[in-house]
Amino acid sequence: MNIIFLTLGVSIAIAVSFLFAFIWAARNGQYDDLETPGHRMLLDDDDETEKTNKNKTEDRDS
């Protein structure tokens, strides 16, 4: 049953590593603005099509 202590150690290590990841993210300000990134993420796809569109128009222009 000693394996339980190992799994316990591993699980706590994982928990702590996630905790540190979270603390790092929070300190970096990733939770300061919860609104904008959500919108920004949605825009990325359009971004690509927009660029190709833009290239197309530029081609046409030239």
Place this chain on the structure above:
Amino acid sequence: MESSATWENPTTCSIQEPDGLRQARSCAHCGDALTASGTVESGGRYFCCTGCSSVYELLHNLGLDDFYKIRDAQFTGKIETPLDTDSAESYDYLNTQSFKELYTREDDPLTMNFYIEGIHCAACLWLLEKIPEFAPGVLSVSLNMSDNTASVTFDKPGHYSLFPQTVRKLGYKAHPIKIDGDESVRELKRKEGRTALIRISVAAVCAGNIMLLSAAIYAGAGGLFKDYFGLLNLVLTIPVVTYCAYPFYKSVWSSLRVKRATVDIPVVFVILTGFLLSSYSYYKGTGEVYFDSITAFVFLLLTSRYFLKIVQDRAAGTEPISRSLFSSNRVLIRDDKTREYSLMPIERLEPGQAIKLTKGGRIPVDGELLSPSSEFSLSVLTGENIPVKVLKGNLVYAGSVLESQEAVVRVKKTGKHTRIGEILDTVNRNYQSKFNFNTQSDRYATLFTLIVGVLAVVSFFVVSSLYSPGEALKRVIAFVLIACPCAFIFALPLSLGLSIKSGVKKGYLVKDTSIFDKLSNIKNVFFDKTGTLTKGAFKILKWDTDALALQDKAAVLVIERESGHPVARAVVSFLSDEQLPAPKVDEFRVIPSKGVGARVNGSSYSLLSESIDQHSDINAIISTKIVISRDGEPISEIFLGDSLKEDAKYVVDELQHRGKNVFILSGDRESSVRLTGKKLGIPEGRLFWEKTPEEKSEIINIIKETGAGHHKMQEWGQTGARSAIGGQELIKGQTGARSAIGRQELIQTPYGYSMMIGDGLNDAPALTSADAGIAIQGSVEESMKVSDAYILNNDLFSVLELINQGGSVKYTLRRNTVFSVLYNLAAGSFALLGFISPLIAAVLMPLSSLLLIGSSLYGQQNPRFKELKARL
């Protein structure tokens, strides 16, 4: 009567509709409904104004048409028409040294922060962050949509003006944000928020693991497992009771120093006794261990406090009011030696300096006019749009807008010492005290804490004398865990926060949540007139132009172009779409306080104002009638004035039907106010006219006091007199005596809260004096600082909805309170009698919280007045 068609739709008088217009009924940029008179056609598309068309063109040329695609997908509301896209405003001043010092950090001179006006959806975000792609000099733009600020980096210090200029072309407006004070406060808040999150995360990790380990112990793990798991629990609890629980210790410590009870006292009691008792039990190897209960408790509590804080922060705006009033941050200052003007930041203005203003500029100071005579609009102070003439040497007040071409003013008072500055200062103080006002529920919570504390101590002694101290402690911990009012505290901000959110959907922003407590008990409702009950625009209401010959129209147009009077402006803009010849004007003369006359094409024309016989149209508030005569023969009549909003009558009727007293407080003339009152069916005694902002506030205060049962006849007389003095300054006096008409009415007003609905700035003192201040127009940022709620859609109907929501919030809160009290009484007494162990208590507590949250969420589902809306 003779021209009912023109009357109903004055804008379609004699212009041909362009063909494509029938398909395109709304503006291609902002989606506004198009009117025949203002429509601009460009490249086969139709726009409501040149602003919209130039933004559209710019976006199209830059290949940014996707803006519309994204906007249509993301945003269902209406975007605002672009803010002065073609104004000649230059931002070059930002590049000078004195501005650079104010707006950038010394260690990071390439970053400047801007507040962006006009942001509404993801399309704006997309567009603004694209700026670096087409504006050389701007390296990056990072927009924060939750507070509408953008952090912008530039390639070198002299390029700051590039960003605001580009933004303006796109139809938004960027205001640079000063680096000092506000910025560091914001930074501090941000850090606080981050720390709170980290505390929650630590508590969550520890509590989660402790629960797992405890489950094993409860399931019967014994021997070595029990020992080690217990040890691990103890180790995991330490960061929770030290680091995570630190805010509670701090709050108890500071409240003890001022000798006040706080809800944190039982919290700290539970955490500390629970931890010490459990550690002792673990050490001894016998007795109860509560590590799981304590950590879960701390985690839940921290989470609820975090939400509470978010709600509160949203309520308290941190920006100083005056900054947003003077959105312009610089002014032309005259150097007295060289007599040359240079741009300086407003903050550096000092009394004695001379400043120059151009048309449309807002004066940042109280000062003496040095120019011969100029026209100023005092709308900030009086709410009325008609400009007032100021003569050389007279005082002009900060906030007034220059209507003449140019004026030079000698600075007398600046900043806080100006008249508007003082008003805003009072507003700030009122607001502070209002914000600190404990809502009913807060007071219950404090009372609750005290009762719990006393009960806990008493029962500890009773139980320990009957059984043993150990048993007593166990029961008391269970009792405090169960009875902790945190469920209650959690539910309160939640239901208020949800109400705020749903308010936004319905078209109003609520700042001060204590307004919900009062809304259901409103007795007196005060309306501002201009811009609140009426549309606030002085324009032509009726003019039968079809009956006029073309040459007469042309003559009227050229004559009125000579005059700068508001009437003339209205006439000129009314005729501006017609293709009219421009004959020469001879012998132009102004007939003082009557009108103008001139000779055109050999005929003598005169445009004179005459007394008004009131028109019967339901919404028109005619204030001026102009008779046009040719060679002494009257040929046409123009009616000018304001008109009531479409829903004004309905809303006033509904309010009166519900037994509320409706008043009008206006800065306008007696005749207009009387007429408005008559059309809306408001009794004579409840109309107040020619009132300054200060007087409006006093009237509300007096009605509040008399309404509360103190008959202060004498004091009323005094304040009336005082008001008259205040009135003298701005408009002609005679106010005090007339206000007395309202006296009889006031004394009889029964007790109840008062609500003021008005314009954000010029009604600021009145809005803060009233128990519930609601702003209905003006810039959102300005109004939110002085009012409890702001109506976004300029729709009076939202006032009714707001009152209804107040009722439903109050109902939800009451239901939560009743549930809380019953639950606490029952569970608390069971705990004290020893039927509930601390573990069950720790489970019951979050369960009751969940129930209350559910109840709060359910509270949002209450009927939304659909039926009434349908009747409109």
